[in-house]
Amino acid sequence: GAVVSQHPSWVICKSGTSVKIECRSLDFQATTMFWYRQFPKQSLMLMATSNEGSKATYEQGVEKDKFLINHASLTLSTLTVTSAHPEDSSFYICSALPPRGHGSDTQYFGPGTRLTVL
Amino acid sequence: RKEVEQDPGPFNVPEGATVAFNCTYSNSASQSFFWYRQDCRKEPKLLMSVYSSGNEDGRFTAQLNRASQYISLLIRDSKLSDSATYLCVVKGRNYGQNFVFGPGTRLSVLP
Numbered sequence: 001g002a003v004v005s006q007h008p009s010w011v012i013c014k015s016g017t018s019v020k021i022e023c024r025s026l027d028f029q030a031t032t033m034f035w036y037r038q039f040p041k042q043s044l045m046l047m048a049t050s051n052e053g054s055k056a057t058y059e060q061g062v063e064k065d066k067f068l069i070n071h072a073s074l075t076l077s078t079l080t081v082t083s084a085h086p087e088d089s090s091f092y093i094c095s096a097l098p099p100r101g102h103g104s105d106t107q108y109f110g111p112g113t114r115l116t117v118l
Numbered sequence: 119r120k121e122v123e124q125d126p127g128p129f130n131v132p133e134g135a136t137v138a139f140n141c142t143y144s145n146s147a148s149q150s151f152f153w154y155r156q157d158c159r160k161e162p163k164l165l166m167s168v169y170s171s172g173n174e175d176g177r178f179t180a181q182l183n184r185a186s187q188y189i190s191l192l193i194r195d196s197k198l199s200d201s202a203t204y205l206c207v208v209k210g211r212n213y214g215q216n217f218v219f220g221p222g223t224r225l226s227v228l229p
Contacts, residue, residue, distance in 0.1 A: 032214050043205060043221045044162065093161050097214055106152070107217060109161040 003027055004096045006110035013084055014118055020080045021113045023094030029074035030096035034107065035067075038091040050077045084117040091115075119144055122220035124206050130226045135196050139223050141189040141206030148218075150209040151182055153191050155202040156222065162205055165191075196227045 003026040013019050023033055031052045036044040048069050049057045056069035068080040077096075081088055091114050095107035124141045131137050143151075151168035166173065168180040168189055179192040189206055206220035 034216055036219075043219045045219075046216050049216060091159070095217075100214075106150075106164060106167070109163070112159075112161045114159070 004094065004108045004110040006092075006094055006113050008113060009111060010114040010116075012116045012118065015085055016083055018080055018082045019084055019115060020078055021092055021094075021115075023077045023079070023096070023110050025075050025096040025108070028096070028098045030077075031074060031099065032097040033071060033077040034095045034097070035069065035077075035079050036093045036095070038093060038112075044093060047079075052077075081115065084115070086117045089115055089117045120221070121145055121218050122206055122208055124204075124220040125223045127222075128224035128226060130228060131196055132228050133196060133198060135227075136192065136194045137196055137225060138193075139191045139204055139206075139225075141191075141220055143187050143189070143206075143208045143218075145208070145210070145218075146187060147210055148187075148208040149211040151180075151189050152207040152209075152217075153178075153180060153189075154205040154207055154219075156205055157202050162219075165204070193225075196225075198227050198229060201225055201227045 005024045007022045033050040035047045037047050038044045046059050047062045050069045050071040052071045052074050058064045071077040091112050093112040094110045122143050153165040154162040155165045156162045166175050168182045172181045177194045181190045203222040203224045205222045207217045209217050
């Protein structure tokens with residue numbers, strides 16, 4: 001199956017710092033990538049939809065100035081958590097959507113990034 | 119009301135048991151349905167898509183009832199390795215629409 005990577009797999013940072021998470025689709029070009037967040041014992045919640053070459057679409061309640069998304073190429077989307085606080089500690093997962101006609105209409109998930117803000 | 123709801127769980131069953139998970143969705147425009155499994159601290163992995171006629175993959179059987187907006191997953195002869203959280207996922211008609219995840223049902227298969 002398709003492969004999506006994320007980097008880093010885990011990060012610990014101090015409150016107030018910014019953290020960048022990368023999501024790469026390794027064997028297909030993804031015009032659309034999705035960013036999810038998962039708190040302990042909860043399900044995945046969509047944060048934003050990232051479209052190559054255009055601004056991301058954020059879900060209600062997600063601050064676009066705090067969670068900066070850049071989808072500068074067809075294989076890379078980045079999520080930057082700016083001025084991170086302990087309540088931002090979570091499991092961040094990206095997914096990539098293959099081009100129409102590539103196969104099934106499904107998403108391929110990255111392995112996730114566990115962020116801990118002290 | 120949440121868009122996708124699942125049995126709250128957790129389910130604790132002995133090895134070899136048959137277990138069924140239920141899921142309901144509220145958006146009648148939903149067109150694609152999936153079951154994912156998620157292991158602790160890992161990303162979700164596709165278990166199977168769910169088709170209108172129902173489908174089976176080894177010990178796993180998925181059913182869809184569009185009229186009732188209900189999806190089920192049956193696991194037969196459960197194994198220790200089946201222990202995970204099972205996520206019901208629905209998607210709209212249009213290509214590229216995001217997935218909507220249910221809250222998940224935790225399964226523990228006990229020796």
